[in-house]
Amino acid sequence: MSSNTVEGNGGGQAAGAIDDDEFRTLYSDLTSKKKELKRLKTGLPTPAASLEPDDERVKADKERIAKEEVALKEALTKVNEAADQKTKAAIERIISCPDEAYDDILNIREDVKEEDKKLARDKSFVLLGCLVHPGYTLGDQALNAYLKLHVAADRMDLNGSYIEAVKDWDGEEDIINFKDDSEMPDANDNASQVKPELPTWVAEIHGKALEPLKELFGNPNSPGAMSALNEIDQQIEKGVGGSESKEERAEWALKPNVFKLYFAELKRLNAISPEDPSHSTTKVRRNVVINLLDTTIKKLLSTTPGDEKQIEKRNKTCEAIVNLIELRNYPKDWKYIHxxxxxxxxxxxxxxxxxxxxxxxxxxxxxxxxxxxxxxxxxxxxxxxxxxxxxxxxxxxxxxxxxxxxxxxxxxxxxxxxxxxxxxxxxxxxxxxxxxx
Structure with a gap:
């Protein structure tokens, strides 16, 4: 569902848009096709043993892989088109809802029975959270909708497993078709996934990002900081230090617009006085933004093990970025609350x-x-x-x-x-x- 949708101006349910259950079915089908293609490419035994000679079997496997790749591409296109429509509609609908209309924000119909509302809220939150997740849907409107959704989840006391699963979502895993919270993925499961090893030349470029990130945190509108960070991304994109694939280099890009968006929202939230009527939701929104920053940094800098010096340097860079942002400190004007x-x-x-x-x-x-x-x-x-x-x-x-x-x-x-x-x-x-x- 990682379609990098940019929100549009469509109103409500887009013409021809599929409903939630249809979308869940589409996404489940896409996930199944991804797993099948991965199984074929890793050379696992096919379900039915083949009696053909090895060379014929290899040929047959290649044909099956090619067929699965075509089917996967078609399924991905369908999901992305549907996700684009549903994301645009969801963002506009959530933003238009009054701040305290929590069931409206969660898209719970009035005809849902009271005893069914808890599960309905959980299911709707997970789907909407994935659709408008700012890590995979670009723009400040998506961030606003995502934060508003989390406030509604907090106020309606939703299941914490679902909330954490949405926060930790990797943009691909099928968490929208759960039946109960035992099916929610553990955040630690992602640690075992194989990731491309971070080359030394990329680690060195990341090290140069510290000062401009520091400046951007202090002033999210700093043109100098954005220029420096965009230049770093251009160096990574061009692969000036190695021959890695375009997909691998994209994983290591800083994407400064994302940092700018999160820093600006943190600055806005930090400026809200405890006496402000909106202060009751400020802490919820702030913690969600902090989680987004944490996830962005960890995803950027976590890779499979390299040499010890490289790992140490990478960890120091990550630690320095986290410390400079002061993610774990509340604003001074909140002190009397605690x-x-x-x-x-x-x-x-x-x-x-x-x-x-x-x-x-x-x-x-x-x-x-x-x-x-x-x-x-x-x-x-x-x-x-x-x-x-x-x-x-x-x-x-x-x-x-x-x-x-x-x-x-x-x-x-x-x-x-x-x-x-x-x-x-x-x-x-x-x-x-x-x-x-």
Whole structure:
């Protein structure tokens, strides 16, 4: 699905565009053809043993490979054409949705039954996340749609496995046809994939990118930094130091427009004051941009093992880039949110074991309960909602807390909140799911 779509101005569902299920079928067929072609090219035994002499069998295999290559090209064309249409429609639809219309953003129809909505949200998020993923769909509109999608996923408490799978998507793997979260790929699985080894001449050119990247981070509109980075990409594209293929050189290109896009969004998010009404979504958007930068850098610099000096130099370059971007630091004006002292609540709280963590409230969800936990993570006090059944202390401790006469039930009266009440509550640094820093 890595079609590098540039968003257009088409409205809604494009004329003749296929629906989501048809697209999933097309993509599944493409994935099957890729696997079959790879199997043939790696010389694995064919399903039916051949009785022909070896030379005839080799000839037959070559013919099968040629046939599969034609079929794969046709399938790829169909998928890319469909992806272009669906991506343009998805970007425009998501951007046009109100910021807090989370089910509209996730494209959940009103006629979906309440008990079916959770799975529908998960499935739709994965498909939309792949379609508008800014790593494979160019432009600031795609990035905006992608970030808006992640905010909706966070607010609607989607399955973390699906969220991480979309973040780690490589642009090709079929993650849109999952049946449950056990089918989601592990992020570590990509480490075993064979990648072209980074030549010394490319590593040396990457080393020259440090200063212009530093300048671009400080000023995403710096013409000098962009010029220097584009020149580096031209050197890699021309293959001035080696005879590697065009495809391999493309893998090593910096693509400065991508860095410019992410740096500009980080700068915009960092400038948002904690008092701003949009601040409640800022942390979610910022963490997603940080993940995109991490993924971009790792993909750029990770290769199969080379000589030790080359690996050391490559790792130092990667580490320097990550450090200069200061991906792991929050802006100074956010500091008061993470005060180290625990808050005094006007209701009953319960310590968790022999730790400083504690239960500070419960929220009823359908027939189950979510428990709000206050915990120290990364030097900050985090308040997080988790399903009671998935916590280390279990549902019994949650029920015991809930039965206490002075416990806090976050479900009571939540529909009566005013905007002022909601804004005040969000200052508790509330988050759903795990927050990656």
């Amino acid at each position: 005060e180290l002292k625990q808050m005094d609540y006007p209701w009953h709280t319960v310590p968790i074991g022999n730790t400083t963590s504690r239960i500070i409230g419960v929220r009823e969800v359908g027939r189950g309960k979510q428990v709000c936990i206050e915990i120290m993570e990364g030097g900050c006090w985090i308040r997080r909602l988790e399903a009671a059944s998935e916590t280390e202390f279990g549902t019994q401790a949650t029920e015991e807390y809930f039965a206490h006469e002075n416990s806090k039930n976050f479900s009571k009266g939540q529909s009566k909140w005013s905007k002022e009440d909601k804004s005040a509550f969000q200052k508790l640094h509330w988050c759903r799911g795990k927050l990656s820093l």
